[in-house]
Amino acid sequence: MDEVGRIFGDVGLGQFHLGLVQPVERGDYLTVEDDLHGRVLCQLDDLRRKSDLDLEGADALGKGTGTEETIHQNLLGLARIIGYRDDQGIVKIPTIPFRPGAKVFRAEENLIADVLGLKHRxxxxxxxxxxxxxxxxxxxxxxxxxxxxxxxxxxxxxxxxxxxxxxxxxxxxxxxxxxxxxxxxxxxxxxxxxxxxxxxxxxxxxxxxxxxxxxxxxxxxxxxPAAKPLTFSLRSTDPRDLLIFMGLNNVKMFLAPLKTLVEAVATTNPDYTVHDLVLAAQRGEGPAIEALHERLEYVEQTKLLAPQGTSLSDxxxxxxxxxxxxxxxxxxxxxxxxxxxxxxxxxxxxxxxxxxxxxxxxxxxxxxxxxxxxxxxxxxxxxxxxxxxxxxxxxxxxxxxxxxxxxxxxxxxxxxxxxxxxxxxxxxxxxxxxxxxxxxxxxxxxxxxxxxxxxxxxxxxxxxxxxxxxxxxxxxxxxxxxxx
Ligand SMILES: Nc1ncnc2c1ncn2[C@@H]1O[C@H](COP(=O)(O)OP(=O)(O)OP(=O)(O)O)[C@@H](O)[C@H]1O
Ligand SMILES: [Mg+2]
Structure with missing residues (x-):
């Protein structure tokens, strides 16, 4: 297996730090051999390069008086423990932290597939x-x-x-x-x-x-043009929704006269169309009815409302x-x-x-x-x-x-x-x-x-x-x- 580093410092149950001896990318899958459970899958969550270069040293490098060779640096990683699969196939996290100094390897594909559950479904x-x-x-x-x-x-x-x-x-x-x-x-x-x-x-x-x-x-x-027309049934559109189709949002002003208009038309012809509503509005008087008439003509043009709307089975x-x-x-x-x-x-x-x-x-x-x-x-x-x-x-x-x-x-x-x-x-x-x-x-x-x-x-x-x-x-x- 490909060793990438060693665990150091305080070791938690969910995550640990490692010193890296090989470049690894954030998100890469890693593994640690646990005494009790065998190989445990982990993932690199963060990376940091630690160095002893201070501000003065950086200044000196800028001025050409220092040298990069004297800088001590380490690549440190933070890994998250994903877990191992137990005998019943359940993913678990070890209940005892890994040992400091334990080797960390790059995880093999079969371990990754097994623990993550990547299978053909x-x-x-x-x-x-x-x-x-x-x-x-x-x-x-x-x-x-x-x-x-x-x-x-x-x-x-x-x-x-x-x-x-x-x-x-x-x-x-x-x-x-x-x-x-x-x-x-x-x-x-x-x-x-x-x-x-x-x-x-x-x-x-x-x-x-x-x-x-x-x-x-x-x-x-x-x-x-590649689409069939989508229409809704006029009879099952209540006046409040009809106002939205008409683009009128002043419910206070328009809802009552529209309701009266629809009821009057529906009693004489249960199979009424938008055109019947337009004609009825044309016969009415007053600013509200005139506005309704104009907007009903617009709705008629949109052809969105029909006596029979698009059927659900279609x-x-x-x-x-x-x-x-x-x-x-x-x-x-x-x-x-x-x-x-x-x-x-x-x-x-x-x-x-x-x-x-x-x-x-x-x-x-x-x-x-x-x-x-x-x-x-x-x-x-x-x-x-x-x-x-x-x-x-x-x-x-x-x-x-x-x-x-x-x-x-x-x-x-x-x-x-x-x-x-x-x-x-x-x-x-x-x-x-x-x-x-x-x-x-x-x-x-x-x-x-x-x-x-x-x-x-x-x-x-x-x-x-x-x-x-x-x-x-x-x-x-x-x-x-x-x-x-
Ligand atoms: N997986 C992919 N492989 C190759 N090209 C991609 C992929 N995903 C997106 N693209 C390309 O990126 C561009 C934007 O993609 P897309 O239209 O899916 O973005 P969007 O998130 O839906 O954007 P918007 O919020 O504007 O709708 C497209 O030109 C698409 O071809
Ligand atoms: Mg899009």
Whole structure:
């Protein structure tokens, strides 16, 4: 085995210091031979170079009067103990500290795989990438993802949508039903196979399109021609929601006259259309009715409300990912669409009328904000706290961990974290995730694109994962302003 250093100083039960004789990187896996339990897996959490060079010595070097050869220096590491697997397969930490002076080795792949639980999960595994600097596959437990919710967190451009694309490809391979709230219309590219390259070979990924398992709906099917029109049933839209569709937020002024108008039209024609409401408003008098008339004409143009809305059996199909493309749709209407869809899915999942499914919310800080409200906040919070009982998994994707509702974030038991640099977002992440060491929080700030910290998903300790390449084309490529 490859010796990298020796334990020194006070030795704790969770961590120890070591003097390094070989360069090791933060995050590398190490092992110490324990008298009672054999090899124990550890991970380097921090590194420091200690030296006797003082300020005067540094000054002298600057002036050319000193020499670097006289500096005494040592490379010191802080390692975290992960544990060993006992006879029953349970991961345990030794209850007696290691001996000072004990040798520390680089851990071998079979020990890492065994203690971390990196195994082929067959039908229940979603292959998201390889353990960083190793060739061990990280497969997330699909049942845990759906039952216990997921969050994907990173700064803008950090690779959230790319990684989510990887996850959805895996869910589709396993015939898991998904509904994806896609505010930028990025996920239609899941139909198109990626151009395979050397990276695909290294990760053993074949390019593949999922055209047969993707369907797309949009409230604006003119702007998004690959989508079918998404409409809601007018009769089941109460006047309060109708005001939101109309873009009128003065409830005090408009709710009562709108209610009167709808009731009058509904009594003469139970199958009324938005056009019938427009005609009735046209006949009315007064400033409120005139404003209602003008806004109802706008709603008629949007074609969002129809006597028969899009049927649930069309919207949710087993093993299919339904994209709700909201590109070009006004923010308040986006919230209403999310609220209507999320509550329909939740109610029908409770009754068992639709298959268990995974509901993905991109830009989740807009739909379940920590401050202020969104029309869909309440239903998303309900799904986060109760959805798992009914087989409705939530996946919240956000670039602002600090701005998403904390009760939603803390219910996500699998976190996929890419680079985050904003101190407020880092604080929110550190507070919502168990088992994150200060060293890991530090590392999140400098993660390169394509490396994620994975917590949960069937693993007992956080793992750094090199995200596998997409089998399909990524739809969220950054737009070049100036060409080469
Ligand atoms: N694992 C990866 N391998 C290779 N390239 C990647 C990877 N992840 C992301 N990228 C590239 O980085 C860029 C940004 O990725 P992505 O669109 O996923 O970011 P994002 O976090 O969703 O950003 P935004 O918050 O703006 O939506 C893209 O051009 C993408 O191709
Ligand atoms: Mg994105």
């Amino acid at each position: 067959g039908n229940t595994g979603a292959y998201v990438g390889l353990l960083r600097n190793h060739s061990l596959r990280i497969e997330l437990d699909i049942n845990q993802l759906v039952q216990r919710h997921v969050s994907v967190l990173a700064k803008t451009g950090g690779g959230k949508s790319y990684l989510l694309g990887v996850l959805i490809e895996e869910l589709l391979r396993h015939k898991v039903t998904c509904v994806i709230i896609d505010p930028h219309g990025e996920y239609g590219s899941l139909r198109i196979p990626a151009e395979a390259n050397g990276v695909h070979a290294r990760f053993h990924v074949e390019s593949q399109g999922f055209g047969k398992q993707i369907q797309e709906y949009s409230p604006d099917a003119v702007l998004n 919207l949710v199909q087993k093993g299919v990912a339904t994209l709700i493309n909201l590109r070009g749709v006004a923010p308040d209407i986006q919230e209403l669409v999310v609220a209507r869809i999320a509550s329909t899915l939740f109610e029908n999942r409770k009754k068992g009328k639709i298959p268990p499914l995974f509901l993905v919310i991109e830009e989740a800080h807009n739909f379940a904000p920590q401050q202020g409200t969104a029309t869909c906040s309440r239903i998303l919070k309900n799904i986060a706290s109760e959805g798992r009982k009914f087989g409705l998994g939530l996946c919240a994707v956000t670039q602002r961990a600090a701005r998403i509702d904390k009760s939603v974030l803390s219910q996500c038991n699998t976190q996929l974290i890419l680079q985050v640099t904003n101190p407020l977002d880092l604080k929110a992440i550190a507070q919502s995730i168990e088992g994150l060491t200060p060293g890991m929080t530090d590392m999140i700030q400098s993660l390169p694109v394509g490396v994620a910290l994975v917590t949960g998903g069937g693993y007992h300790t956080p793992l750094f994962c090199e995200v596998r390449p997409r089998a399909t084309k990524h739809g969220g490529e950054s737009v070049k302003i100036v060409d080469n």
